[in-house]
Amino acid sequence: MFGKLKEKLLKTASKITEKIYNKGEAEEVKEEKPKIPLTSLFRTETKKEEIREPEIKKIESEKTEISKKVEEVKEIKKETTSEDEKKISFFDRFILTRTIKKALKKEIVILEEDIEDILEELEIELLESDVALEVVEKLIENIKKELVGRKISPNDNVEEITINAVKNAIKNILSQEKIDIEEIIKKNKAKGKPTVIVFVGINGTGKTTTIAKLAYKLKQKGYSVVIAAGDTFRAGAIEQLEQHAKNVGVRVIKHKQGADSAAVIYDAIQHAKARGIDVVLADTAGRQATNTNLMEEIKKVVRVTKPDLVIFVGDALTGNDAVYQAEEFNKAVNIDGIILTKIDADAKGGAALSIGYAIGKPILYLGVGQRYEDLIEFDADWMVKKLFGEEEFKFSTERQF
Template sequence: MFGKLKEKLLETTSKITERIYKKGGEEEKIEEKIKEDKVDKIEEKIEEVKKSEKMDEHKKEKKISFFDRFGLTRAIKKAIKKEIVILEDDIEDILEELEIELLEADVALDVVEKLIENIKKELVGRKITPDDDVEEITINAIRTAIKNILSQKKIDLEEIIKANKAKGKPTVIVFVGINGTGKTTTIAKLAYKLKQKGYSVVLAAGDTFRAGAIEQLEQHAKNIGVKVIKHKQGADSAAVIYDAIQHAKARGIDVVLADTAGRQATNANLMEEIKKVVRVTKPDLVIFVGDALTGNDAVYQAEEFNRAVNIDGIILTKVDADAKGGAALSIGYAIGKPILYLGVGQRYSDLVEFNADWMVKKLFGEEEFKFSTEREF
């Protein structure tokens, strides 16, 4: 998960750390230490990773410290001989490399530019003394820069549900996105999660266009034990969702999760239809479901849907298979809306709440995430 992005961030962190040590110490001693340690340390770590891969192919991202990874050790810290100040010239070339590498990892351009700017703010002008932990300073600087990108205003779904329940009305959530992102399955996963927490849920089969969409939603509903409100294929999507809302009101159901047909943002007629759905049903939340594997395309799609219907939040699917990580880093910042959940596997339980701290830890190899390939549907 996020392998390419993680690799580039680790590499950049190590390069900056090494550059600072060289500036503050005796370069010749550092180079000697690198040569001494490099072969033994790298070979040792490669063997560890190989053993890890044999045990579990999903644990390839075994944590390797930054110094071990690039042949440096904590002994090099003794090379800092005097107080120094980090200048922009000291790290400019490294950040230029990172900029290109982030773009290759499908991070959106405006996000790349903001991230580089944030890293400079954190590091340039920083005083380093012989007593400082340069590795920690570098890691924390990049960590903070990334967290600033990821931190959007949060939405507490349970708080919304409880507030509406107190008023005697259901919480209505409409899901939008293009074809094939996994909207229907994501709706089932969220229904399962909410039901596990004790909330009553009804599903609205608002995708009346795709062949088999209603039947797919019905099967999910049967599996998790909730009801579906449906009309015939080709019926008006807004009418189906409206009926589901009335059903929920009449029976005191807590949440209505409404499916809609996948549509390309470039299709003007279909985008007008989704605008009508939102206008008629007046949902509490409009959630965009994006496929993490599509990278920058997911960002573009989210921007287009946001312009059309003002989405409130994002769910990214197929994150467990995302080798690059660009969409997860970019999409929230690009449209100024929070990522709510990540789809990380094939089970109904494989929908996790998004957390910026977890994401940062994951990108720095400090957090292992176990996901299952076992399929429930």
């Protein structure tokens, strides 16, 4: 998961770290260049060389030692390369950091020109990973804010500073105002009314399965749930939803195929009110944002049913297409949050990094597998850890973020 994006981010952090090391080394050599006393100007060239020779040898010796350690790092990187992704090992990081610490004999300041070429490379690589352009630009801007003008002393852990700068830049991108679905359910329950959640999206994103997963999750937490079969357009959609509902132990409110979607969801809401059911999860037909008639229909559904939440379900594997789709649905019905499916198969990670920032709405859940329990709450800290290979992935509903 996110293998390619993880590789690019780690590589960038490593390059910036090495660049700082190189700057430290260059300034050290410049400072240590021996000064020849004025009296030596009247001596022969041979005598001058005799005075400089010990200092030159010392500098060359230290440069050779540092070069050897950098070569060790490169060898370790080669050894840790696999077919899927290149990981920077703890040992690799330790050697590189130790080398940098030795190289920095004085405080240095990171300038924009020191990291500009590296960030230009990252910009191209992020675009190749399906990260939206506006998100790429913001991320680069955030990294610059974190690093440019930063003073690095000999006692600082340069690699840690670099890694944290990239992490903070990403966290800033991912951090949207959260929605506490359980809090909404509890408030509505106290008022004696059900919480209505309508799901929208295009065909094939896993919307129906996601509804079943959320129904399972809410039931596990003690809430009663009913599902509205609002997808009256697709052949077999009602039967598919009924099978999922049977598997997770909830009821489906349905009409015949071709019926008015808004009417089905309205009936489900009335059913929930009459029986004191906590949550109505409403399915809708998948539709392309370019289909004007179907988009007018989903507007009608939202207008008639007045849901507490409208959730867009997107396929992470579609990358920038998922971002575009979310933007179009947001224009049409003002979505409140996002669920991304198929995250476990997403190597690029572009949609996960882009979609929330692009429309200014939070990612609520991630679909990470085929089982009903494979729906996890989104958390920016967890996402950042995943991107830097610091979090072991587990399919579990018991994850504590």
